[in-house]
Every structure is written in structure tokens, then in C-alpha cells.
Amino acid sequence: MKKFACLILLASFLFSCKEKDYTKFTNDPLLYCKTVKKLNDVVLYNNFSPVVASRNYAYANIAAYECMVAGDSTYQTLSGQIRHLPAMPKPLAGEKIDYHLASLLAFVKVGNAVTFPEGVLIEYYDDLKQKARNAGMPKEVLNNTVAFSDTIAATVMKWSKKDNYAQTRSSEKFTVTQEDGRWIPTPPAYSQAMEPHWCDIRTLILDSAAQFMPPAPPVYNMKDTNSAYCREVMEVKRTVDNLTDEQKHIADFFDDNPFNLHVTGHVMYATKKFSPPGHWMNIVGIAAEKSKADFDKTVAAYTETSIALFDGFIACWKSKFKTNTIRPETVINKYIDPAWQPYIQTPPFPSYISGHSVISAASAEVMSHHFGDNFAYTDSSELEFGIPNRSFKSFREASIEAGWSRMYGGIHFRSDLEQGTIVGKNIGEYIVRKLHLTRNEDQLSYNSTK
The missing domain is CATH 1.20.144 (Vanadium-containing Chloroperoxidase; domain 1)
Incomplete structure (x- = not known):
């Protein structure tokens, strides 16, 4: 009997060890x-x-x-x-x-x-x-x-299947017009507009895709060299023509082109990187690890940031395909220098407003809520693509740099970036106000010393 009792105790001990x-x-x-x-x-x-x-x-x-x-x-x-x-x-x-x-x-x-x-x-x-x-x-x-x-x-x-995604797969293709100032496909692939009906996707927290619409972009005017529009065009050209090594690093670091097409003579090949939301998902992981967030706080931070990315893109695409503005590359090639090229490849959709600026600013607001306003970190996301790390004093600093990377890359105008940042910040702040992940939201607030 004693032997049987010992066996039971041993089994219980082994079981408890396994559960531990x-x-x-x-x-x-x-x-x-x-x-x-x-x-x-x-x-x-x-x-x-x-x-x-x-x-x-x-x-x-x-x-x-x-x-x-x-x-x-x-x-x-x-x-x-x-x-x-x-x-x-x-x-x-x-x-x-x-x-x-x-x-x-x-x-x-x-x-x-x-x-x-x-x-x-x-x-x-x-x-x-x-x-x-x-x-x-x-x-x-x-x-x-x-x-x-x-x-x-x-x-x-x-x-998820009720969010209109399936319906947008069969929506009418975007019609390209030759009207001055309107977007047309850009080199080297001259691809058709990407996801022109994405603004019809159901939002998660925003009331609608149009809730935080930016003001109208500068009026297209290349006839007057003193016009606000022409000044923005020339700013892009001057910037790309005089890039510093630091600006090139910033442009490369936030390029985040999931399919970068290279054309050399008759040879074409593509290289891949994370897309912008993938980059920000990586940043959440870096912040969670540095702050020593537990499992549940880590899941919460990823979830709220992914919601900001999702709604941010829907709102951004509403602006892009409503204004349908031309890209810097097209304008510069037509009016200034036919051989001019941006530093990074122009993506296949209209210019106003900048998607990087919107989703980066929205993510920065949400992540500041979770990890603190002055959370310093080093972003190592791009190392696997051979691009050196960058360090930031805060998520907002990183989001601003992500926006300006598009100017350095030669694919966006100043107004695209500035208005995109405002829209993204508004979206991020709105999501933080509307979502209450804990019964006491203060439990999710980290200060920069943690």
C-alpha cells in the first residue's frame, strides 16, 4: 500500500513539473x-x-x-x-x-x-x-x-468576410485619364492602380473612411514657377539631386517596397522587403521586448497597432483615389527632365496623401499609448535586407522620419507628407480614445524608463 502511495506521489510530482x-x-x-x-x-x-x-x-x-x-x-x-x-x-x-x-x-x-x-x-x-x-x-x-x-x-x-474585401476583388478597374495633374502609371512596370476600391473596405474603429479627410492638395499649376504646386515639385527634384548619405539611408530604411522591380536592358527581376505595416509590426515586437512587456500586454499592443494600420490605410486610400493626384516623377519627366528618376521606386497609386505618413503617425500614437511618449529604441527590422539599424528617441520621431523618407526617395510632395501625418495622428488619437483594452487603461501606459 505504501509503495502504491509513493507511486501516486511520484506521478503527481512529475505531472506538476510538466505543468510548471x-x-x-x-x-x-x-x-x-x-x-x-x-x-x-x-x-x-x-x-x-x-x-x-x-x-x-x-x-x-x-x-x-x-x-x-x-x-x-x-x-x-x-x-x-x-x-x-x-x-x-x-x-x-x-x-x-x-x-x-x-x-x-x-x-x-x-x-x-x-x-x-x-x-x-x-x-x-x-x-x-x-x-x-x-x-x-x-x-x-x-x-x-x-x-x-x-x-x-x-x-x-x-x-471578416463581411468587410467587403471579396466584393472589391471584382470591382471595376480604375480608369486612367490624361487630364493634367491626374495620376498615370509610372516606370518601370507601369502597373495599374493598386487596390483603387480599398476605401470601400469596412473600417474597424473609424466611423467611415472619410472621417478624417485632409484639405484639397495644392492646385496643379506648372505654368507659374511661383505657384505653390511648382515650388513643391522643384523641392522634390532638388532634394533627390542633392541627397546626403544620411538621407539615402533614411529613404532605404523606410522604402518597405514589397516588390521592387529592377530593369537592366532586357533583364527584369524583383527584390522584396517588408511592406510598411510589416515594418511597424516588427517595431511593436522590438518595443515589447525592450519594455519586458508580458504576454498579454504584448498581444494588446500588437492588436491595437494593427487596427490603426488597417483603418489608416482605408482612410488614406479614400484621399488618394478621390484626389487622384500625379506623382513627382511624372511631372518632372514631363516638364523639367525626361531622364530624371526618383531615388526609390514610385509605387502604383496616386500621391496625395502619403500612406507611409498616415500609417506611421497612427501607429506612433497607439504605440506611445502602450509604451510611453519618449520610448527610445533601435530599429533592427531592415538588417535582414542588408540595411543598417536606425535609432529613435520616440515612436513619433520615427513616424516623422518615415514620412520624410518619401521626399528623400523622390516619390512624394511636401503636402502629401504633412497632411498625411496630420490625418494619421488624428486616426491614432481617435483609436486610443475609443478603445479601452483594459478596465483601467492606465495599466497599459509605460514610461520611458521601463
Whole structure:
């Protein structure tokens, strides 16, 4: 009898050790950062446009967040805060669930469903479950966790399909006109306008795509060399013609072109980088690691930033395709120098306002809310593309530099950047005011010393 009792005690001891080991595995916030990076890599290698990428990140993070919320009473569901987001499924009373693993699995499952080709993240999904088994997670807990994660992922996916994305796949193509001052395709690919109907995508927090519309851009006027428009054109040309090494580094660092086409004679090839939302997702991970944010705070920061990126692009695209303004390259080639080229490649959509400026300013406001107004950090995101790091005193400083990188690159006018920054800041501030992720929002505020 004593021998039997000892065996029971030994089994209990081994089981408790395994559960302790498993807790350490699932509590690691860097694992969530790694998981977001997995999706980021899929987005990169499959050439998703920046706006579509923002959709991938938003829905995947929201699914992860809703799993996390179910296990942490200090956080609040987004249902009702995102007015059209339905109530989320609740776990059954008494069920043992690892909510951090559920968050990871839901992120991967939703990310896998909204990317192409579907299924590319399944191996990573299976690896996460195997890690749980190897760490000693009881089969019942793993089954409960997977089942709960699946219900959240399915609810988010069903909701996501009502955002008009599918309808925009079959919308009429954008009509290019030769009217003075209007956008036309640019070298070297002369691609058609990218996602001209993106402003029809359902917003998450904004009331509509037009909620923060900028004023009209400067009136197109190349006949008067003293006109505000002509002065902006000449500023772009002078800037690119006299770039310093520092300005080139800034332009390269924030280029974030997911498909940069190179043409040499009859040879064409493309190089890839993160898109702008992918870059900002990386920055969230850098900030979370430096601040030593726990798993739940890390998920919250990623989620709110991805929402800012998503709504920011929708609002920006409303302005772009309403004003339909020409790019600097086209104007300079036509009126000043036919052989002139920008430092970086002009993307295939209208100029006003700058997408980089909008989404960077929006992200900076949200991230300042989570990590502090003067959170200094070094951005190492571009090292994998051979571009040296840059350091910043704050997220807002980085967002301003991201905007000006487009002037240094020769692809945007001053007004594009300045008005884009204003719109983005307004969007970020609005999202911070509207969303209350914790029951006490102060718990999410970090100061720069943390």
C-alpha cells in the first residue's frame, strides 16, 4: 500500500513539473513576437500589397486578443468596441484552457486563412501543439485549448468576410485619364492602380473612411514657377539631386517596397522587403521586448497597432483615389527632365496623401499609448535586407522620419507628407480614445524608463 502511495506521489510530482514547464513555455511574450514574424514572412514572400497585409495582421491579432481576454479579467473584449464585431464564444465553465496557447493558435489559424496560398502556416501551427505536448501539457487541456481557439478563429473569420474585401476583388478597374495633374502609371512596370476600391473596405474603429479627410492638395499649376504646386515639385527634384548619405539611408530604411522591380536592358527581376505595416509590426515586437512587456500586454499592443494600420490605410486610400493626384516623377519627366528618376521606386497609386505618413503617425500614437511618449529604441527590422539599424528617441520621431523618407526617395510632395501625418495622428488619437483594452487603461501606459 505504501509503495502504491509513493507511486501516486511520484506521478503527481512529475505531472506538476510538466505543468510548471509548460507554463514557462506559454508565458513567453517573445513567442508571440516570433509568431507575428512568421505571418510577416508569409506576407513578404507572397507579395501582398501593403493594404492587404494590414488586413492580414488586423484579423489575426484580433483573434489572438480575444483568446487572451478570456483568460485575463483585466482586459476587455473588443466586441461592442468594434461596433460590428459579434460577441465572442465563451469557454465552458470548469474547462482547463491554456489561453496563451489559444492566442497563438488562433493567430496562426486566422493568419493562415487570410493569406495565399492558404495552408502555408499549418506546419508552424502543428509545431506549436507539439511544443505543448513536449512540455507536458495534459491531453485534455490541449484538446480544450484547441477547441476554444478554433471557436474564436471561426467567429473572427466569419465576421471578416463581411468587410467587403471579396466584393472589391471584382470591382471595376480604375480608369486612367490624361487630364493634367491626374495620376498615370509610372516606370518601370507601369502597373495599374493598386487596390483603387480599398476605401470601400469596412473600417474597424473609424466611423467611415472619410472621417478624417485632409484639405484639397495644392492646385496643379506648372505654368507659374511661383505657384505653390511648382515650388513643391522643384523641392522634390532638388532634394533627390542633392541627397546626403544620411538621407539615402533614411529613404532605404523606410522604402518597405514589397516588390521592387529592377530593369537592366532586357533583364527584369524583383527584390522584396517588408511592406510598411510589416515594418511597424516588427517595431511593436522590438518595443515589447525592450519594455519586458508580458504576454498579454504584448498581444494588446500588437492588436491595437494593427487596427490603426488597417483603418489608416482605408482612410488614406479614400484621399488618394478621390484626389487622384500625379506623382513627382511624372511631372518632372514631363516638364523639367525626361531622364530624371526618383531615388526609390514610385509605387502604383496616386500621391496625395502619403500612406507611409498616415500609417506611421497612427501607429506612433497607439504605440506611445502602450509604451510611453519618449520610448527610445533601435530599429533592427531592415538588417535582414542588408540595411543598417536606425535609432529613435520616440515612436513619433520615427513616424516623422518615415514620412520624410518619401521626399528623400523622390516619390512624394511636401503636402502629401504633412497632411498625411496630420490625418494619421488624428486616426491614432481617435483609436486610443475609443478603445479601452483594459478596465483601467492606465495599466497599459509605460514610461520611458521601463
